[in-house]
Amino acid sequence: MSVVRLESVGKSFMRRDGEQLEVLRNIDLEVPERSIVALVGASGCGKSTLLNIIAGLVQPDQGKVLLNDVPSREFRDWRTMAYMFQEDRLFPWRTTAQNVGLGLEAFGVPRTERRERVRKVLELVGLDKFADAFPHELSGGMRSRAALGRSLVTEPAILLMDEPFSKLDPSIRSQMHDEVLRIAALKGMSVIFVTHDVEEAVVLADKIVVLHPRPGRVRETRTIALPYPRNPLSPEVAEDVRLLRLSL
Amino acid sequence: MTLAVSVARRTARQALQERRVRLILLRLILVAGFLLLWQVASLGTPAFILPSPARVWGAWRNLVETPSFWTDFGITFWRIIVGFSIAAVVGAVLGIVLGASRLLGDLFEPVLVIINTVSSSIWAIFALIWFGLSNWTTIFVVFMTAMPLILTNVWQGTRTVNREYVELAQTFRMSRTKVLTKIYLPTILPLFFAGARLAFGFGARVSIVAETLGASSGIGYRLRQAADLVQTDQVFAWTLTLVALMIALESIILKPLERHLFSWRERQSA
Ligand SMILES: Nc1ncnc2c1ncn2[C@@H]1O[C@H](COP(=O)(O)OP(=O)(O)OP(=O)(O)O)[C@@H](O)[C@H]1O
Ligand SMILES: [Mg+2]
Numbered sequence: 001m002s003v004v005r006l007e008s009v010g011k012s013f014m015r016r017d018g019e020q021l022e023v024l025r026n027i028d029l030e031v032p033e034r035s036i037v038a039l040v041g042a043s044g045c046g047k048s049t050l051l052n053i054i055a056g057l058v059q060p061d062q063g064k065v066l067l068n069d070v071p072s073r074e075f076r077d078w079r080t081m082a083y084m085f086q087e088d089r090l091f092p093w094r095t096t097a098q099n100v101g102l103g104l105e106a107f108g109v110p111r112t113e114r115r116e117r118v119r120k121v122l123e124l125v126g127l128d129k130f131a132d133a134f135p136h137e138l139s140g141g142m143r144s145r146a147a148l149g150r151s152l153v154t155e156p157a158i159l160l161m162d163e164p165f166s167k168l169d170p171s172i173r174s175q176m177h178d179e180v181l182r183i184a185a186l187k188g189m190s191v192i193f194v195t196h197d198v199e200e201a202v203v204l205a206d207k208i209v210v211l212h213p214r215p216g217r218v219r220e221t222r223t224i225a226l227p228y229p230r231n232p233l234s235p236e237v238a239e240d241v242r243l244l245r246l247s248l
Numbered sequence: 249m250t251l252a253v254s255v256a257r258r259t260a261r262q263a264l265q266e267r268r269v270r271l272i273l274l275r276l277i278l279v280a281g282f283l284l285l286w287q288v289a290s291l292g293t294p295a296f297i298l299p300s301p302a303r304v305w306g307a308w309r310n311l312v313e314t315p316s317f318w319t320d321f322g323i324t325f326w327r328i329i330v331g332f333s334i335a336a337v338v339g340a341v342l343g344i345v346l347g348a349s350r351l352l353g354d355l356f357e358p359v360l361v362i363i364n365t366v367s368s369s370i371w372a373i374f375a376l377i378w379f380g381l382s383n384w385t386t387i388f389v390v391f392m393t394a395m396p397l398i399l400t401n402v403w404q405g406t407r408t409v410n411r412e413y414v415e416l417a418q419t420f421r422m423s424r425t426k427v428l429t430k431i432y433l434p435t436i437l438p439l440f441f442a443g444a445r446l447a448f449g450f451g452a453r454v455s456i457v458a459e460t461l462g463a464s465s466g467i468g469y470r471l472r473q474a475a476d477l478v479q480t481d482q483v484f485a486w487t488l489t490l491v492a493l494m495i496a497l498e499s500i501i502l503k504p505l506e507r508h509l510f511s512w513r514e515r516q517s518a
Contacts, residue, residue, distance in 0.1 A: 085416065
């Protein structure tokens, strides 16, 4: 089974001047169960749009979107999917803990269980000391970790992440890599994430999809067969990073 | 806490205290200057035009002792509260409805413009025709003054709702009612509050006008009575009472409530 499958998906946006802007053309993508897929490509090549299509927020003009082998329109288990947007989208009137618990509130999880699950996730993303802080009291990196926590707390089977670690310093970034890999392995979670960091893509992903801009097309799909955990300093990883850089 | 931090904190607190003392001093000077000016001005003027501060003070003390003072005070206060409360509920609900539906919003926009152009005194005259000398005259005028202000603010508030937050809620498949209470309400609340505060001030002021025209009790009625009898010191005493009431409401209820509700904002701007 594949958790996500795109078949010749295309999308154009109407520009303000009335012109059609073709953003995605003929995209095929397959995300097998328990796999981690990285999307890389130049700015503006449609990576976020692609995630929006998978999340059902944007309807494609052409092609098919299948989730768990069911057409997206007939898919019912949306609550097994979590989407961490490119922006943190934390509500300024909510504390970190309240922001992280948003999804659980939407699902109607009782308060005591919610509090416990939020507490665990905050510890996981290293924000337990900032549970009662408001977003404007957090640093950029802390805010994106809060947004990550908000996506993880619902224990999704499919996790979409748009440049999730771009605001983190290297040591916290590799900590978050480890956490996501650990949770993915533990819960059998599938992950699709966007990154501009080639090394990050190689360290995390089974499969790397390189997009070509204007309009966005799949230029290349690389499989990374290295065993986890992958050391960014190892020669195997360095070699894959080098090859990937060449195709970008 | 390190020593440096605690020292920094102490000086910060000291600075705050100094500012507060300075502010209080300035206020006292202002009041003293005002009283002095008043005293001087009243010296060469007949009391029925400008009574002296001492005379007004005396009139006020007598006023407070009359049994009808508190009933007049209470009835005016009650009319303002009732008119304002209905306005708050109706204004908030209509504002959300008009903000949620584009069709209704476009349809009713001109109505709001028209209501806003009608002066409160005209509402008072209509109220007098419709309700006669009753509580409802004043309540209606307060309502018609306060409601459009609150409605407009809430309506504007619905337009400032962040689409990205709603989209996020959509990824959780959040129900419509939850989107309303968890995103719309917190976004609108500060604007609702600003509108309500403005509306309360306007409502309180026009209530007096309404009472001078269409009531047989209350502060406005007493004011007119005093004016008819050329009891200028009484007019001043009632005016002082009103000013004191509004200042008290503002600093005892509204400001603390606002500070409490929007602590997340205050810290943001600090
Ligand atoms: N709602 C929209 N209406 C019109 N144009 C849009 C819309 N959303 C995206 N676009 C356009 O589609 C193109 C791709 O946008 P997208 O956000 O998917 O790029 P991206 O690959 O995520 O870029 P980045 O790496 O900078 O985040 C851009 O040219 C953008 O202007
Ligand atoms: Mg993007």
